[in-house]
Amino acid sequence: MPVYTQELPLLAEAQVVVLGSGSAGSTAAIASARTGADTLLVERYGFLGGTSTMVLDTFYGFYTPADNATRVVNGIPWEIVERLYAYNMVIERSSSYGAGQAVTYDPTTLKAVWEQAVLAAGARILLHTFCVDVLMEAGRITGLVVASKRGLGLIKGQVFVDASGDADLVFRSGSPFEAAGTDGQPAQSLTTTFRMGGVNHERAKTIKRDELVSGMKAANLSGDYRLPREEGSVHRTPIADVVATNMTRVAYVDGTDPLELTKAEIEGRKQALEYTRFLREQIPGYEQSYLMNFSTQIGIRETRRIWGEYRLNRDDVLSARKFEDAIAQCGAPIEDHHAGNNTRWEYVPDGGTYDIPYRALLPQKVDNLLVAGRCLSADHDAHASVRSMGQCMAMGQAAGTAAALAARTQTNPRELAITNLQERLRADGALFSGATVATAAT
Ligand SMILES: Cc1cc2nc3c(=O)[nH]c(=O)nc-3n(C[C@H](O)[C@H](O)[C@H](O)COP(=O)(O)OP(=O)(O)OC[C@H]3O[C@@H](n4cnc5c(N)ncnc54)[C@H](O)[C@@H]3O)c2cc1C
Secondary structure (H helix, E strand, O other): OOOOOOOOOEEEEEEEEEEOOOHHHHHHHHHHHHOOOOEEEEOOOOOOOOHHHHOOOEEOOOEOOOOOOEEOOOHHHHHHHHHHHHOOOEEEEOOOOOOOOEEEEOHHHHHHHHHHHHHHHOOEEEOOOEEEEEEEEOOEEEEEEEEEOOEEEEEEEEEEEEOOOOOHHHHHHOOOEEEOOOOOOOOOOEEOOEEEEOOOHHHHOOOOHHHHHHHHHHHHHHOOOOOOOOOOEEEEOOOOOOEEEEOOOEOOOOOOOHHHHHHHHHHHHHHHHHHHHHHHHHOOOOOOOEEEEEOOOOEOOOOEEEOEOOOEOHHHHHOOOOOOOEEEEEOOOEEEOOOOOOOEEEOOHHHOOEEEEHHHHOEOOOOOEEEOOOOOOEOHHHHHHHOOHHHHHHHHHHHHHHHHHHHHOOOOHHHOOHHHHHHHHHHOOOOOOOOOEEEEOO
Protein backbone atom coordinates (compact mmCIF):
# COMPACT_ATOMS: atom_id res chain seq x y z
CA MET A 1 0.00 0.00 0.00
CA PRO A 2 1.49 3.41 -0.91
CA VAL A 3 2.41 5.77 1.91
CA TYR A 4 0.86 9.21 1.49
CA THR A 5 3.57 11.61 2.52
CA GLN A 6 1.23 14.54 3.06
CA GLU A 7 -1.86 14.48 5.22
CA LEU A 8 -4.82 14.17 2.86
CA PRO A 9 -7.47 16.89 3.15
CA LEU A 10 -10.73 15.55 4.56
CA LEU A 11 -13.35 15.86 1.81
CA ALA A 12 -16.28 14.19 3.56
CA GLU A 13 -17.24 11.82 6.35
CA ALA A 14 -20.29 9.57 6.86
CA GLN A 15 -21.38 6.52 8.84
CA VAL A 16 -21.93 4.55 5.62
CA VAL A 17 -19.97 5.34 2.47
CA VAL A 18 -21.18 3.72 -0.77
CA LEU A 19 -18.70 3.69 -3.65
CA GLY A 20 -20.30 3.64 -7.10
CA SER A 21 -23.79 4.76 -8.03
CA GLY A 22 -24.94 2.03 -10.45
CA SER A 23 -28.13 0.05 -9.86
CA ALA A 24 -26.51 -1.55 -6.83
CA GLY A 25 -24.87 1.52 -5.28
CA SER A 26 -27.76 3.96 -5.71
CA THR A 27 -30.16 1.42 -4.20
CA ALA A 28 -27.70 0.72 -1.37
CA ALA A 29 -27.50 4.43 -0.55
CA ILE A 30 -31.30 4.72 -0.46
CA ALA A 31 -31.60 1.66 1.80
CA SER A 32 -28.82 2.78 4.13
CA ALA A 33 -30.26 6.27 4.60
CA ARG A 34 -33.76 4.89 5.16
CA THR A 35 -32.35 2.52 7.78
CA GLY A 36 -31.13 5.55 9.69
CA ALA A 37 -27.44 5.88 8.83
CA ASP A 38 -25.80 9.09 7.72
CA THR A 39 -24.93 7.99 4.16
CA LEU A 40 -22.69 9.30 1.40
CA LEU A 41 -22.83 8.04 -2.21
CA VAL A 42 -19.57 8.61 -4.13
CA GLU A 43 -19.44 8.51 -7.95
CA ARG A 44 -16.69 9.21 -10.49
CA TYR A 45 -19.01 10.56 -13.22
CA GLY A 46 -21.29 13.63 -13.14
CA PHE A 47 -24.54 11.65 -12.80
CA LEU A 48 -25.89 8.58 -11.04
CA GLY A 49 -26.83 5.21 -12.45
CA GLY A 50 -23.65 3.59 -13.77
CA THR A 51 -24.48 1.05 -16.47
CA SER A 52 -28.22 1.69 -15.98
CA THR A 53 -27.92 5.25 -17.34
CA MET A 54 -24.64 5.12 -19.33
CA VAL A 55 -25.20 2.00 -21.41
CA LEU A 56 -28.66 0.48 -21.07
CA ASP A 57 -32.38 1.11 -20.98
CA THR A 58 -33.88 -2.20 -19.84
CA PHE A 59 -34.13 -3.74 -16.39
CA TYR A 60 -34.12 -7.53 -16.50
CA GLY A 61 -34.48 -9.79 -13.50
CA PHE A 62 -37.73 -8.38 -12.13
CA TYR A 63 -39.66 -11.26 -13.72
CA THR A 64 -38.97 -14.93 -14.26
CA PRO A 65 -38.53 -15.85 -17.93
CA ALA A 66 -41.46 -18.25 -18.20
CA ASP A 67 -44.82 -18.18 -19.97
CA ASN A 68 -46.41 -17.64 -16.55
CA ALA A 69 -43.80 -15.01 -15.58
CA THR A 70 -44.02 -13.74 -12.02
CA ARG A 71 -42.33 -10.76 -10.42
CA VAL A 72 -39.60 -11.82 -7.99
CA VAL A 73 -38.07 -8.42 -7.11
CA ASN A 74 -39.95 -5.72 -5.23
CA GLY A 75 -39.00 -3.15 -2.55
CA ILE A 76 -36.80 -0.18 -3.51
CA PRO A 77 -36.04 -1.54 -7.02
CA TRP A 78 -39.73 -1.54 -7.90
CA GLU A 79 -40.15 1.96 -6.41
CA ILE A 80 -37.62 3.13 -9.01
CA VAL A 81 -39.80 1.62 -11.75
CA GLU A 82 -42.85 3.37 -10.26
CA ARG A 83 -40.98 6.70 -10.31
CA LEU A 84 -40.28 6.10 -14.03
CA TYR A 85 -43.98 5.32 -14.57
CA ALA A 86 -44.80 8.69 -12.99
CA TYR A 87 -42.85 10.34 -15.84
CA ASN A 88 -44.52 8.03 -18.38
CA MET A 89 -41.00 6.93 -19.32
CA VAL A 90 -41.20 3.17 -18.94
CA ILE A 91 -42.80 0.33 -20.90
CA GLU A 92 -42.96 -3.36 -20.07
CA ARG A 93 -42.29 -5.68 -22.98
CA SER A 94 -43.52 -9.20 -22.49
CA SER A 95 -41.21 -12.01 -23.43
CA SER A 96 -40.93 -15.66 -22.46
CA TYR A 97 -37.46 -16.16 -23.94
CA GLY A 98 -34.07 -14.69 -23.07
CA ALA A 99 -33.92 -12.94 -19.74
CA GLY A 100 -37.72 -12.64 -19.54
CA GLN A 101 -40.17 -9.74 -19.29
CA ALA A 102 -38.31 -6.50 -19.97
CA VAL A 103 -38.83 -3.20 -18.14
CA THR A 104 -37.61 -0.62 -20.68
CA TYR A 105 -37.13 2.98 -19.54
CA ASP A 106 -35.70 6.26 -20.77
CA PRO A 107 -32.13 6.39 -19.39
CA THR A 108 -32.00 10.19 -19.40
CA THR A 109 -35.05 10.35 -17.14
CA LEU A 110 -33.53 7.63 -14.94
CA LYS A 111 -30.53 9.88 -14.18
CA ALA A 112 -32.90 12.35 -12.51
CA VAL A 113 -34.99 9.60 -10.92
CA TRP A 114 -31.94 8.11 -9.18
CA GLU A 115 -30.99 11.54 -7.81
CA GLN A 116 -34.49 12.25 -6.59
CA ALA A 117 -34.79 8.87 -4.87
CA VAL A 118 -31.35 9.05 -3.21
CA LEU A 119 -31.89 12.62 -1.97
CA ALA A 120 -35.46 11.89 -0.80
CA ALA A 121 -34.08 9.04 1.32
CA GLY A 122 -31.75 11.53 3.01
CA ALA A 123 -28.42 10.33 1.59
CA ARG A 124 -25.80 12.78 0.32
CA ILE A 125 -24.27 12.57 -3.17
CA LEU A 126 -20.67 13.33 -4.17
CA LEU A 127 -20.05 13.31 -7.93
CA HIS A 128 -16.83 13.76 -9.97
CA THR A 129 -14.87 11.88 -7.32
CA PHE A 130 -12.79 8.81 -8.22
CA CYS A 131 -11.61 6.44 -5.48
CA VAL A 132 -8.02 5.37 -6.08
CA ASP A 133 -7.09 3.68 -2.81
CA VAL A 134 -8.13 2.85 0.75
CA LEU A 135 -6.55 3.54 4.13
CA MET A 136 -6.62 0.51 6.46
CA GLU A 137 -6.11 -0.14 10.15
CA ALA A 138 -6.34 -3.57 11.80
CA GLY A 139 -8.36 -5.21 9.04
CA ARG A 140 -10.75 -2.28 8.66
CA ILE A 141 -11.02 0.42 6.03
CA THR A 142 -10.75 3.80 7.73
CA GLY A 143 -11.02 5.98 4.65
CA LEU A 144 -11.15 6.20 0.87
CA VAL A 145 -8.39 8.04 -0.95
CA VAL A 146 -10.14 9.89 -3.77
CA ALA A 147 -8.99 11.99 -6.71
CA SER A 148 -10.78 15.04 -8.01
CA LYS A 149 -9.86 18.25 -9.81
CA ARG A 150 -8.54 19.42 -6.41
CA GLY A 151 -6.05 16.54 -6.19
CA LEU A 152 -6.16 13.74 -3.62
CA GLY A 153 -8.56 13.82 -0.68
CA LEU A 154 -9.91 11.58 2.07
CA ILE A 155 -13.42 10.30 2.76
CA LYS A 156 -13.85 8.74 6.19
CA GLY A 157 -16.54 6.23 7.16
CA GLN A 158 -17.50 3.47 9.57
CA VAL A 159 -18.89 0.94 7.08
CA PHE A 160 -18.23 0.86 3.32
CA VAL A 161 -20.23 -0.63 0.46
CA ASP A 162 -18.22 -1.51 -2.65
CA ALA A 163 -20.68 -1.05 -5.51
CA SER A 164 -17.99 -0.06 -8.02
CA GLY A 165 -18.85 -2.98 -10.32
CA ASP A 166 -15.13 -3.78 -10.46
CA ALA A 167 -14.67 -4.45 -6.71
CA ASP A 168 -12.20 -1.57 -6.45
CA LEU A 169 -12.36 -1.47 -2.63
CA VAL A 170 -11.90 -5.21 -2.35
CA PHE A 171 -8.93 -4.96 -4.71
CA ARG A 172 -7.31 -2.04 -2.89
CA SER A 173 -7.89 -3.52 0.59
CA GLY A 174 -6.17 -6.81 -0.23
CA SER A 175 -9.29 -8.98 0.07
CA PRO A 176 -9.31 -11.92 -2.37
CA PHE A 177 -11.07 -11.80 -5.73
CA GLU A 178 -11.05 -13.61 -9.06
CA ALA A 179 -10.31 -11.61 -12.19
CA ALA A 180 -12.69 -12.53 -15.01
CA GLY A 181 -10.96 -14.58 -17.66
CA THR A 182 -8.52 -16.26 -15.25
CA ASP A 183 -10.67 -19.32 -14.46
CA GLY A 184 -10.50 -21.02 -17.85
CA GLN A 185 -13.55 -19.20 -19.24
CA PRO A 186 -13.00 -15.93 -21.12
CA ALA A 187 -14.40 -12.79 -19.52
CA GLN A 188 -17.75 -11.83 -21.00
CA SER A 189 -17.44 -9.59 -24.02
CA LEU A 190 -18.06 -5.83 -23.98
CA THR A 191 -20.73 -3.94 -25.90
CA THR A 192 -21.09 -0.36 -27.07
CA THR A 193 -24.84 0.17 -27.24
CA PHE A 194 -26.40 2.79 -29.50
CA ARG A 195 -29.81 4.34 -30.02
CA MET A 196 -31.41 5.29 -33.32
CA GLY A 197 -34.10 7.91 -33.94
CA GLY A 198 -36.39 8.43 -36.90
CA VAL A 199 -37.39 4.75 -37.06
CA ASN A 200 -40.73 3.93 -38.69
CA HIS A 201 -41.90 1.59 -35.96
CA GLU A 202 -44.93 0.27 -37.89
CA ARG A 203 -42.63 -1.00 -40.66
CA ALA A 204 -39.79 -2.05 -38.36
CA LYS A 205 -42.03 -4.19 -36.14
CA THR A 206 -43.00 -6.40 -39.09
CA ILE A 207 -39.42 -7.74 -39.04
CA LYS A 208 -39.27 -10.67 -36.64
CA ARG A 209 -36.16 -11.44 -34.61
CA ASP A 210 -35.31 -14.49 -36.81
CA GLU A 211 -35.43 -12.31 -39.90
CA LEU A 212 -33.11 -9.75 -38.32
CA VAL A 213 -30.64 -12.52 -37.43
CA SER A 214 -30.76 -14.04 -40.91
CA GLY A 215 -30.36 -10.53 -42.34
CA MET A 216 -27.14 -10.12 -40.34
CA LYS A 217 -25.86 -13.53 -41.45
CA ALA A 218 -26.61 -12.72 -45.09
CA ALA A 219 -24.95 -9.32 -44.73
CA ASN A 220 -21.77 -10.95 -43.43
CA LEU A 221 -21.85 -13.59 -46.16
CA SER A 222 -22.21 -10.92 -48.85
CA GLY A 223 -18.83 -9.53 -47.83
CA ASP A 224 -20.25 -5.99 -47.76
CA TYR A 225 -20.55 -5.79 -43.97
CA ARG A 226 -18.52 -6.87 -40.93
CA LEU A 227 -20.96 -7.64 -38.10
CA PRO A 228 -19.14 -9.55 -35.33
CA ARG A 229 -22.32 -10.71 -33.58
CA GLU A 230 -25.18 -12.10 -35.64
CA GLU A 231 -27.86 -12.43 -32.98
CA GLY A 232 -27.71 -8.95 -31.53
CA SER A 233 -31.02 -7.33 -30.70
CA VAL A 234 -32.91 -4.10 -31.20
CA HIS A 235 -35.98 -3.04 -29.23
CA ARG A 236 -38.55 -0.28 -28.99
CA THR A 237 -38.36 2.31 -26.21
CA PRO A 238 -40.85 4.61 -24.43
CA ILE A 239 -40.13 7.21 -27.15
CA ALA A 240 -42.14 6.37 -30.30
CA ASP A 241 -39.55 6.53 -33.11
CA VAL A 242 -36.50 5.60 -31.04
CA VAL A 243 -34.98 2.13 -30.76
CA ALA A 244 -32.11 0.85 -28.62
CA THR A 245 -29.67 -1.90 -29.53
CA ASN A 246 -27.44 -4.52 -27.99
CA MET A 247 -25.43 -5.59 -31.05
CA THR A 248 -21.70 -4.90 -30.94
CA ARG A 249 -19.21 -7.31 -29.41
CA VAL A 250 -15.63 -6.64 -28.27
CA ALA A 251 -14.04 -9.75 -26.78
CA TYR A 252 -10.96 -10.61 -24.70
CA VAL A 253 -10.73 -7.27 -22.90
CA ASP A 254 -9.69 -6.72 -19.29
CA GLY A 255 -12.21 -4.06 -18.27
CA THR A 256 -9.89 -2.75 -15.54
CA ASP A 257 -6.98 -2.04 -17.91
CA PRO A 258 -7.14 1.51 -19.34
CA LEU A 259 -4.98 0.60 -22.34
CA GLU A 260 -7.24 -2.29 -23.35
CA LEU A 261 -10.35 -0.24 -22.58
CA THR A 262 -9.17 2.59 -24.83
CA LYS A 263 -8.88 0.21 -27.78
CA ALA A 264 -12.23 -1.37 -26.89
CA GLU A 265 -14.03 1.99 -26.83
CA ILE A 266 -12.74 2.84 -30.31
CA GLU A 267 -13.55 -0.62 -31.68
CA GLY A 268 -17.06 -0.55 -30.10
CA ARG A 269 -17.96 2.74 -31.79
CA LYS A 270 -16.53 1.52 -35.11
CA GLN A 271 -18.72 -1.59 -34.91
CA ALA A 272 -21.76 0.48 -33.90
CA LEU A 273 -21.42 2.60 -37.05
CA GLU A 274 -21.28 -0.58 -39.14
CA TYR A 275 -24.50 -1.87 -37.51
CA THR A 276 -26.26 1.47 -38.11
CA ARG A 277 -25.27 1.22 -41.79
CA PHE A 278 -26.64 -2.33 -41.92
CA LEU A 279 -29.94 -1.31 -40.30
CA ARG A 280 -30.44 1.70 -42.56
CA GLU A 281 -29.54 -0.16 -45.76
CA GLN A 282 -31.08 -3.58 -45.10
CA ILE A 283 -33.96 -3.39 -42.63
CA PRO A 284 -37.39 -1.96 -43.51
CA GLY A 285 -38.41 0.95 -41.30
CA TYR A 286 -34.84 2.21 -40.82
CA GLU A 287 -34.53 4.02 -44.16
CA GLN A 288 -34.81 7.49 -42.60
CA SER A 289 -33.27 6.60 -39.23
CA TYR A 290 -30.22 8.27 -37.73
CA LEU A 291 -27.72 7.53 -34.98
CA MET A 292 -28.80 9.35 -31.80
CA ASN A 293 -26.00 8.35 -29.46
CA PHE A 294 -23.44 5.75 -28.48
CA SER A 295 -23.43 4.54 -24.88
CA THR A 296 -21.52 7.02 -22.70
CA GLN A 297 -18.85 4.37 -22.33
CA ILE A 298 -18.52 0.79 -23.53
CA GLY A 299 -20.63 -1.63 -21.45
CA ILE A 300 -18.53 -3.91 -19.25
CA ARG A 301 -20.19 -7.12 -18.13
CA GLU A 302 -17.59 -8.83 -15.96
CA THR A 303 -14.29 -7.87 -14.32
CA ARG A 304 -13.38 -8.73 -10.71
CA ARG A 305 -15.65 -11.11 -8.78
CA ILE A 306 -14.87 -11.22 -5.08
CA TRP A 307 -14.11 -14.41 -3.14
CA GLY A 308 -16.61 -13.85 -0.34
CA GLU A 309 -17.79 -15.89 2.62
CA TYR A 310 -19.81 -17.94 0.11
CA ARG A 311 -19.36 -18.23 -3.62
CA LEU A 312 -22.55 -18.56 -5.63
CA ASN A 313 -22.01 -21.23 -8.29
CA ARG A 314 -23.44 -22.72 -11.46
CA ASP A 315 -25.00 -25.63 -9.56
CA ASP A 316 -26.84 -23.21 -7.22
CA VAL A 317 -28.39 -21.54 -10.28
CA LEU A 318 -29.33 -24.72 -12.14
CA SER A 319 -30.78 -26.40 -9.02
CA ALA A 320 -32.76 -23.31 -7.92
CA ARG A 321 -30.99 -23.53 -4.52
CA LYS A 322 -32.43 -21.79 -1.48
CA PHE A 323 -30.24 -20.47 1.38
CA GLU A 324 -30.95 -19.77 5.05
CA ASP A 325 -29.21 -16.41 4.73
CA ALA A 326 -31.16 -15.38 1.60
CA ILE A 327 -31.41 -11.64 1.00
CA ALA A 328 -32.62 -11.59 -2.63
CA GLN A 329 -33.46 -14.01 -5.41
CA CYS A 330 -33.02 -14.52 -9.13
CA GLY A 331 -34.86 -16.34 -11.90
CA ALA A 332 -32.75 -15.03 -14.79
CA PRO A 333 -30.91 -17.57 -16.95
CA ILE A 334 -27.17 -17.93 -17.38
CA GLU A 335 -26.55 -15.53 -20.28
CA ASP A 336 -22.96 -15.86 -21.40
CA HIS A 337 -21.77 -13.39 -24.02
CA HIS A 338 -18.64 -15.16 -25.17
CA ALA A 339 -16.38 -14.33 -28.09
CA GLY A 340 -18.36 -16.27 -30.72
CA ASN A 341 -21.20 -14.81 -32.75
CA ASN A 342 -23.98 -16.15 -30.49
CA THR A 343 -24.82 -16.21 -26.75
CA ARG A 344 -25.08 -19.22 -24.37
CA TRP A 345 -28.38 -19.47 -22.44
CA GLU A 346 -29.11 -21.95 -19.60
CA TYR A 347 -32.29 -21.69 -17.54
CA VAL A 348 -33.25 -22.04 -13.87
CA PRO A 349 -35.53 -25.13 -13.85
CA ASP A 350 -39.34 -24.78 -14.00
CA GLY A 351 -39.26 -21.00 -14.26
CA GLY A 352 -38.16 -20.92 -10.60
CA THR A 353 -35.69 -18.84 -8.63
CA TYR A 354 -32.57 -19.38 -6.59
CA ASP A 355 -31.61 -17.31 -3.56
CA ILE A 356 -28.70 -14.89 -3.29
CA PRO A 357 -27.09 -15.53 0.11
CA TYR A 358 -25.92 -12.65 2.32
CA ARG A 359 -22.48 -14.30 2.54
CA ALA A 360 -21.95 -13.64 -1.20
CA LEU A 361 -21.87 -9.91 -0.32
CA LEU A 362 -19.28 -10.32 2.44
CA PRO A 363 -15.62 -10.03 1.38
CA GLN A 364 -13.06 -12.06 3.28
CA LYS A 365 -10.48 -10.47 5.61
CA VAL A 366 -11.89 -6.93 5.74
CA ASP A 367 -14.33 -6.36 8.60
CA ASN A 368 -16.30 -3.24 7.69
CA LEU A 369 -16.91 -3.83 3.98
CA LEU A 370 -19.83 -5.20 1.95
CA VAL A 371 -20.19 -5.51 -1.82
CA ALA A 372 -23.30 -5.22 -3.98
CA GLY A 373 -23.93 -5.67 -7.68
CA ARG A 374 -21.94 -7.36 -10.38
CA CYS A 375 -18.78 -7.77 -8.27
CA LEU A 376 -20.47 -10.16 -5.82
CA SER A 377 -18.93 -13.51 -4.94
CA ALA A 378 -19.90 -15.84 -7.79
CA ASP A 379 -18.30 -18.10 -10.35
CA HIS A 380 -18.39 -17.15 -14.05
CA ASP A 381 -21.65 -18.99 -14.84
CA ALA A 382 -23.58 -17.91 -11.73
CA HIS A 383 -22.41 -14.36 -12.38
CA ALA A 384 -23.76 -14.60 -15.94
CA SER A 385 -27.21 -15.17 -14.40
CA VAL A 386 -27.23 -12.95 -11.32
CA ARG A 387 -25.85 -9.74 -12.89
CA SER A 388 -29.20 -8.39 -14.18
CA MET A 389 -30.06 -4.96 -12.83
CA GLY A 390 -33.13 -6.21 -10.95
CA GLN A 391 -30.82 -8.40 -8.86
CA CYS A 392 -28.09 -5.71 -8.59
CA MET A 393 -30.70 -3.38 -7.09
CA ALA A 394 -31.99 -6.10 -4.74
CA MET A 395 -28.42 -6.79 -3.59
CA GLY A 396 -27.98 -3.04 -3.14
CA GLN A 397 -31.03 -2.87 -0.88
CA ALA A 398 -29.64 -5.73 1.23
CA ALA A 399 -26.09 -4.36 1.42
CA GLY A 400 -27.25 -0.82 2.23
CA THR A 401 -29.62 -2.04 4.94
CA ALA A 402 -26.94 -4.28 6.44
CA ALA A 403 -24.33 -1.51 6.34
CA ALA A 404 -26.65 0.89 8.17
CA LEU A 405 -27.63 -1.71 10.79
CA ALA A 406 -23.93 -2.49 11.34
CA ALA A 407 -22.94 1.18 11.58
CA ARG A 408 -25.76 2.05 13.97
CA THR A 409 -25.02 -0.88 16.29
CA GLN A 410 -21.20 -0.67 15.91
CA THR A 411 -21.18 -4.29 14.66
CA ASN A 412 -19.25 -5.83 11.80
CA PRO A 413 -21.53 -6.68 8.86
CA ARG A 414 -20.31 -10.29 9.19
CA GLU A 415 -21.69 -10.47 12.76
CA LEU A 416 -25.17 -9.09 12.07
CA ALA A 417 -28.01 -11.42 13.09
CA ILE A 418 -29.26 -12.59 9.69
CA THR A 419 -32.84 -12.90 10.96
CA ASN A 420 -32.86 -9.20 11.94
CA LEU A 421 -31.60 -8.23 8.51
CA GLN A 422 -34.14 -10.48 6.76
CA GLU A 423 -36.96 -9.12 8.93
CA ARG A 424 -36.06 -5.56 8.01
CA LEU A 425 -35.73 -6.43 4.32
CA ARG A 426 -39.13 -8.16 4.26
CA ALA A 427 -40.71 -5.16 6.01
CA ASP A 428 -39.22 -2.98 3.24
CA GLY A 429 -40.74 -5.13 0.49
CA ALA A 430 -37.74 -7.29 -0.49
CA LEU A 431 -38.50 -10.76 -1.86
CA PHE A 432 -36.51 -13.98 -1.39
CA SER A 433 -36.93 -17.71 -0.62
CA GLY A 434 -39.44 -18.09 -3.44
CA ALA A 435 -41.74 -15.17 -2.49
CA THR A 436 -43.38 -13.43 -5.46
CA VAL A 437 -45.62 -10.48 -6.18
CA ALA A 438 -49.16 -11.66 -6.88
CA THR A 439 -49.60 -9.74 -10.15
CA ALA A 440 -48.54 -11.69 -13.20
CA ALA A 441 -46.52 -9.99 -15.91
CA THR A 442 -48.50 -8.16 -18.58
C1 LIG B 1 -23.69 -4.41 -22.67
C2 LIG B 1 -24.45 -4.85 -21.47
C3 LIG B 1 -25.77 -5.23 -21.61
C4 LIG B 1 -26.50 -5.62 -20.50
N1 LIG B 1 -27.83 -5.84 -20.64
C5 LIG B 1 -28.59 -5.87 -19.53
C6 LIG B 1 -29.98 -5.70 -19.64
O1 LIG B 1 -30.54 -5.51 -20.73
N2 LIG B 1 -30.72 -5.73 -18.49
C7 LIG B 1 -30.13 -5.94 -17.26
O2 LIG B 1 -30.85 -5.98 -16.26
N3 LIG B 1 -28.79 -6.09 -17.15
C8 LIG B 1 -28.01 -6.01 -18.24
N4 LIG B 1 -26.65 -6.06 -18.13
C9 LIG B 1 -26.04 -6.30 -16.81
C10 LIG B 1 -26.17 -5.11 -15.88
O3 LIG B 1 -26.34 -3.94 -16.61
C11 LIG B 1 -24.99 -4.92 -14.93
O4 LIG B 1 -24.60 -6.15 -14.37
C12 LIG B 1 -25.37 -3.96 -13.83
O5 LIG B 1 -25.82 -2.75 -14.39
C13 LIG B 1 -24.21 -3.71 -12.89
O6 LIG B 1 -24.62 -2.78 -11.91
P1 LIG B 1 -23.63 -2.37 -10.77
O7 LIG B 1 -24.34 -1.34 -9.94
O8 LIG B 1 -23.08 -3.56 -10.09
O9 LIG B 1 -22.38 -1.71 -11.51
P2 LIG B 1 -22.29 -0.48 -12.50
O10 LIG B 1 -23.59 -0.16 -13.13
O11 LIG B 1 -21.11 -0.78 -13.37
O12 LIG B 1 -21.97 0.74 -11.54
C14 LIG B 1 -20.71 0.96 -10.96
C15 LIG B 1 -20.61 2.44 -10.66
O13 LIG B 1 -19.44 2.69 -9.91
C16 LIG B 1 -18.75 3.81 -10.44
N5 LIG B 1 -17.34 3.59 -10.12
C17 LIG B 1 -16.59 2.51 -10.47
N6 LIG B 1 -15.36 2.61 -9.94
C18 LIG B 1 -15.33 3.77 -9.26
C19 LIG B 1 -14.32 4.42 -8.49
N7 LIG B 1 -13.12 3.85 -8.29
N8 LIG B 1 -14.61 5.62 -7.93
C20 LIG B 1 -15.85 6.20 -8.12
N9 LIG B 1 -16.83 5.61 -8.81
C21 LIG B 1 -16.58 4.40 -9.37
C22 LIG B 1 -19.06 3.75 -11.92
O14 LIG B 1 -18.86 4.99 -12.56
C23 LIG B 1 -20.52 3.30 -11.90
O15 LIG B 1 -21.39 4.39 -11.78
C24 LIG B 1 -25.86 -5.69 -19.23
C25 LIG B 1 -24.53 -5.34 -19.08
C26 LIG B 1 -23.83 -4.91 -20.19
C27 LIG B 1 -22.42 -4.45 -20.00
